[in-house]
Amino acid sequence: xxxxxxxxxxxxxxxxxxxxxxxxxxxxxxxxxxxxxxxxxxxxxxxxxxxxxxxxxxxxxxxxxxxxxxxxxxxxxxxxxxxxxxxxxxxxxxxxxxxxxxxxxx
Amino acid sequence: xxxxxxxxxxxxxxxxxxxxxxxxxxxxxxxxxxxxxxxxxxxxxxxxxxxxxxxxxxxxxxxxxxxxxxxxxxxxxxxxxxxxxxxxxxxxxxxxxxxxxxxxxxxxxxxxxxxxxxxxxxxxxxxxxxxxxxxxxxxxxxxxxxxxxxxxxxxxxxxxxxxxxxxxxxx
Numbered sequence: 001x002x003x004x005x006x007x008x009x010x011x012x013x014x015x016x017x018x019x020x021x022x023x024x025x026x027x028x029x030x031x032x033x034x035x036x037x038x039x040x041x042x043x044x045x046x047x048x049x050x051x052x053x054x055x056x057x058x059x060x061x062x063x064x065x066x067x068x069x070x071x072x073x074x075x076x077x078x079x080x081x082x083x084x085x086x087x088x089x090x091x092x093x094x095x096x097x098x099x100x101x102x103x104x105x106x
Numbered sequence: 107x108x109x110x111x112x113x114x115x116x117x118x119x120x121x122x123x124x125x126x127x128x129x130x131x132x133x134x135x136x137x138x139x140x141x142x143x144x145x146x147x148x149x150x151x152x153x154x155x156x157x158x159x160x161x162x163x164x165x166x167x168x169x170x171x172x173x174x175x176x177x178x179x180x181x182x183x184x185x186x187x188x189x190x191x192x193x194x195x196x197x198x199x200x201x202x203x204x205x206x207x208x209x210x211x212x213x214x215x216x217x218x219x220x221x222x223x224x225x226x227x228x229x230x231x232x233x234x235x236x237x238x239x240x241x242x243x244x245x246x247x248x249x250x251x252x253x254x255x256x257x258x259x260x261x262x263x264x265x266x267x268x269x270x271x272x273x274x275x276x277x
Contacts, residue, residue: 002107002151002226007216009152012115014212016122016145018205023126025201031131031177035138039122042165046145053152053226058233061157062242065234068164069249073256075169079176080264086180087266 009050016043030085030094034078041071110151118144131177135170142166156231 020039027033045067052060082092089096121141128134142165149158238246 002111004108004111005219007219009111010216010219011212012119012148014209015119018209019119019122019126021208022198022201022205025204026198027126029131031173031182032126032134035134035173036126038138038165038169039125039141042142042145046148049149049152049154049157053154053229056227056229058229058237059241061154061229061234062237064154064157065160065238066242066245066249068160069253072164072169073252075172076256076260077263079172080260082176083179083264092180092182 006050006054010047013043013046013050016046028094030082030092033094034075034082037078038071038075041067041074107151111148114144114147114151117141118148131182132174135173135177138173139166139170142170153226153228155228156234 017040020036020043023036023039024033027036045064048060048063048067050060052058052063085097086092118141121137121144125134125137125141128137142161146158146161146166149155149161
């Protein structure tokens with residue numbers, strides 16, 4: 001079995017989370033933003049599984065199953081919203097959703 | 107086994123970076139699938155074979171296929187110029203600095219762990235099932251309701267509503 005120290009494993013999950021965070025902050029294409037959220041959710045689940053395997057408990061993996069459920073529901077609703085956005089605005093740019101902005105102030 | 111962990115981790119990090127920096131949506135999704143598969147390898151060698159299988163089946167198999175369907179439905183690639191105006195290398199600096207600060211914070215916080223190495227034991231799916239349907243029974247029922255709400259919400263939002271215009275308003 002793997003004998004990498006716990007801090008390296010958690011550091012790996014943190015790096016994955018930060019990659020997702022940077023992607024979410026930088027990209028303006030809304031499909032890429034949803035993909036970055038997927039990366040972040042996955043790394044959070046990875047931390048749960050690491051902790052569960054460290055203490056030899058099944059609870060971490062149970063939590064991963066719940067995260068998987070939430071991710072599936074979130075992605076289906078998010079993609080439906082993306083379809084509607086493309087239907088209305090004919091673009092996937094998140095900056096195009098500025099209907100509430102004051103038109104006089106630029 | 108440690109070598110496999112490092113190789114799979116490096117592949118996961120590299121393909122995640124390639125996924126978020128790619129301009130082509132389909133290529134980015136394929137890199138993301140590669141990242142999920144290598145994370146599944148990590149789950150397997152961490153002693154969670156059930157979760158590894160679930161990651162491949164649900165994440166790489168179902169969720170990513172949903173993404174690919176939407177990308178193919180929308181025929182993306184026509185409006186790439188709009189983001190190209192934004193996506194200069196200069197734009198990556200400030201978020202990367204913020205992420206680096208967070209990473210330094212994490213490294214500082216992880217010093218207290220002091221190289222704990224415990225060889226993990228394999229947790230069988232039976233244990234997970236027993237835990238799911240005894241301790242976490244309420245949460246399982248709640249997630250069933252969440253999935254139902256997700257189905258209904260996705261159907262309702264994604265429905266193409268027919269635009270009804272009065273005949274006087276038609277041009």
